[in-house]
Amino acid sequence: MINVTKTFLPDQEEYLKYVREIWDRNYVTNNGPVLKQLEAELKKYLGVEHFYFCGNGTIVLQIAIKALEITGEVITTPFSYCATTNAILWENCTPIFVDIDAKTFNINPELIEAAITPATTAILATHVYGNPCDVEAIEIVAKKHNLKVIYDAAHAFGVTYKGKSLLSFGDLSTCSFHATKVFHTIEGGALISNHPELDRKLDLLRAFGHKGDELYELAGINGKNSEFHAAMGLANLPHVPEIIQARKHVFEEYDRLLNWDILYKPLLSEHIEYNYAYYPVVFPSEAVMFKVMDALRAEDIIPRRYFYPSLNTLSFMPKQIACPVSEDIALRVLSLPLYVGLPDSDIERISGIINGHL
Secondary structure (H helix, E strand, C coil), rough: CCCCCCCCCCCCHHHHHEEEEEHHHHCCCCCCHHHHHHHHHHHHHHCCCCCEECCCCCHHHHHHHHHCCCCCEEEEECCHHHHHHHHHHHHCCCEEECEECCCCCCCCCHHHEEECHHHHHHEEEECCHHCCCCCHHHHHHHHHHHCCCEECCCCCCCEEEEEEEHHCCCCCEEEEEECCCCEEECCCCEEEEEEHHHHHHHHHCCEEECCCCEECCCCCCCCCCCEEEEEHHHHHHHHHHHHHHHHHHHHHHHHHHHHHHHCCCCCCCCCECCCCCCCCCCCCCCHHHHHHHHHHHHHCCEECCCCHHHHCCCCCCCCCCCCCCHHHHHHHEEEECCCCCHHHHHHHHHHHHHCCCC
């Protein structure tokens, strides 16, 4: 079977050397030395100052909303994974969907201002497939209306924009280190802050809101992660350049082989170094997409409808807001298999099946 992704695993010994240290110390969680080492190395790798390693990519969205004391309405994108919207709902806020740009698939900044009401307190936008939002345009609108900005940068590890980590934009950015991501810790996530005054608050929020057994400062949650997950991160981090290079090769082979007279894919922003997180293609219609998907599955090739459905169409959304561009693309998009070690022969086979069923 060729799945849409395959987890990168380092050599066992690279991981086990950290595991043996953890075993010898008998210190397996609660912000131990391996976790602290991972945080320090990721700060250096990304060029950021305020970084918090947490349990997963969803809890960090919730902590970000809580830390910035966001209430009321949050302007957000309908074209993302459901965790983006679920975090807003779990924090008792109301998602207000703004449609996406048909070229980049990111939230359309030209539509944001019209969606702002007296109840709006924040913008939560996703860097879709690791492709940067128009961060300058969003910042202008946010400052004009005194709104906080959170970026769901789950896909954006290793991406730079104008020489800076894409994770360094907004009031807070979040990242996912799930096993399917370019860089992973099996399960994990991170908060990246531009506000040093939030340091203690973020640290407390991810650890039940207290330090020691005497000082309970606020209502926190368990957003911590373990030494074993941090160890996987330390073992994987040195491989990130080769991982990105291998993914780039697969990406470029699809670029070369697929029929672009009929298909199209998101336009990557300028001034970026990309991480090649996903390979989405948009088909002429949902019917053609299903025909291609069925043909691939018949050959044990498993693409993914990512993202589907458009989040504004979910039945439990408190406000029903039409987003025609997102709704249309969500019906027609497939993410193709993309991972380290995918053979050229399989890329050619996948591309041939797709081209033959258009």
